[in-house]
Every structure is written in structure tokens, then in C-alpha cells.
Amino acid sequence: MTKIVIRNTEDAVARIAAMATQVIANGNHEGHDLETVGRIMTSDDVLDAIRDSFTRNLAKDGATVKDAFTATGQAVIGHYCDRAGIPTR
Template sequence: MSVAISIKSTEDAVPAIAALATRVIAADDHPGHSLEEVGERMTTDDVLDAIRCSYDRNRAKGMTVREAFTATGQSLVAHYCDRAGIPTRES
């Protein structure tokens, strides 16, 4: 499924990244990481600030909006999974 997202500013990117990362993490159905549980974690001020900083840093490096969005989302999912002990690769 492909979804078009219009990002015109960092403030557009932050909730979109948080929402997509939440759905990706919750999709694997790990105990304690339901859509609601992951969503609660992703919408804390600390996490939203980290998303904002990462996205802005990536844009400042010269990444396109799409590249910064993707890199930030990938980093967020990897960090969450690492901290939660969720494997990020199939063995």
C-alpha cells in the first residue's frame, strides 16, 4: 500500500513519522507493543522532540524531505526495537 504524505515543514513531518513508526512497530504484534501502547510511547514530548531534532538534523545535512523522513523513521524504529528488545531482523 502506498500513501501520499504532504510534508511542508518539520511540524508536518513529526506526527507523520511518529504515526508510521507506531504502525510499523505494532504490526509485528509483540506482547506489550500494541498499537495503543506504542502510540502512547511515541507521543511523549521526549520522543516527539527527538523526532524533530533528527528530522531537522537530516535536512540540515542536505537530505531531501523524503530522505530525511525515511532516515528519521528508520532510526526511530530501530532505536525503539533495540530498547524494547524486539529483534529487527529475521534469523
């Protein structure tokens, strides 16, 4: 298991984008290879959405950085898959 160190919001945004990219690309869905997904995940709009989601999740009562990280990552992957027509189950 790899330890993830998050020192600030930008660390979280970068790690969430990278991990979501890897998870989606590992699904081997046509047209969603690592390069293509990475290009989408690193667009300003997507990075802004990840930042907003992480900040919003972190602001919830009792939320930890880990909670916010996990919730945001799940939301990003789910949203990408929904928009791309990739089954999530």
C-alpha cells in the same frame, strides 16, 4: 501507494510518529500493541527526538525531505526496538 505531504517540520514529526507506531504495533510483539506504542511515540521526549533527528537529517548536504523523513523513521523504529528488546532482523 499513499502520497505524504510534508509542509513543515511538525507535519513530518506527526507523520513519522504515526507511521513508526503502526509499523512497530504491526509486529505483534507482546506488550507493544498500537495503544502502548502510540502512548510512547507521542510523549514529549520522543517527539522532541524525532524533531531533532528530522532537522539534523534535513540539514545534511543534498538531503531531501524524503531522505530526512526516511532516515528519521528508520532511526526511530530501530531505537524503539533496541530499547524494547524487539529483534530488528
